[in-house]
Amino acid sequence: MTVPVIELREVSRRYDDGPPALHKASLTVRPGEAVAILGPSGSGKSTLLNLIAGLDRPDTGNVTVDGVRVDQLGEAGSALYRRSKIGMVFQFFNLLDDLTVADNVALPARLAGTARAEADRRAAELLENLGIGRHARAFPGRLSGGERQRVAVARALMNRPPLLLADEPTGALDTAAGQDVSRLLTDLNAEGQTIVVVTHDLALARSCTNRTVRIADGRIIEDVRSGAVAPEAVR
Structure with missing residues (x-):
């Protein structure tokens, strides 16, 4: 049995005095799976994504990604985790307008300490x-919007992350x-890329995910x- 890429155990998160944004959520995602997280606004999708990305911490429960206990990381550890373990794709691209396409894609590698020549080579290959x-x-x-989203995907893949997170990637x-x-x-x-897509779009979920x-x-x-699942993704 393969080690999960994502493992959430009884994860809860509450903000202020309102109802829980996430309540005792448990989720296992194995290598090679493409998973869609669906739900209406306010359902907890974004909270779940932020916990997996290390942008937020649960009140209770464990969040493990590729063997890293994300919920136990400090600020510096979380930043390093995001550079090495995940790639993120956003609805509105989040590209830097004053950098070229190639420099946008190479940026995560440069921030991780990769030599410029190697980062540029990898960026050119991805593009x-x-x-x-x-x-x-x-x-x-x-x-165009579609081209910018491809640039964003290339940037997300720059450091060869085991997990790609996409937050409403077709929303704009x-x-x-x-x-x-x-x-x-x-x-x-x-x-073979493991992908988690957070979306309202059922058609997107059906077309590019198998769970x-x-x-x-x-x-x-x-x-x-649903449909065929990569053999390594089967429990």
Whole structure:
């Protein structure tokens, strides 16, 4: 049996005096899985994502990602964890407009201490593999939404993370660009990349993931696998 990429055990998080944003959530994600986290606004999806990303800490329970107890990390440890263990893709890209596409992609490696020549080589390789190598010297503002999201995916993959987190990755895109990003995520998963997608979009979940986890009122209420699952992902 393979070691899980993500393991949450009885995780709860409450803000102020309101109801729990997440209540005793347990979730295991194994290598090679592509998982969609679905739920309405306020259901706890973003809280779950932030806990996995080390951007927040649970009040109770354990969060382990690729063997790292994320809930026990301090600020410096959390930053190092995010650089080495996860890649993040956001709805609005979060690219730096004053850097070229290539420099945006290379930035995580440079922050991790990789030599510039090696970081540039890796960035060029990713951009070519994702079909946007011709835009390497352009600035993000000159690209379409779909192209900018491909740049964001390339940046997220820069340090070869075991886990790719995507937060509403098609939310700011038109239908055609959204379908393009969905195919990209499908292709990455077919190559073995473990992916967790947080989305409201059921069509996106169905097209690029093989497992759906539904959250409502801070609780995981459904966890269903569909279609073919990579052998290493089977419990």
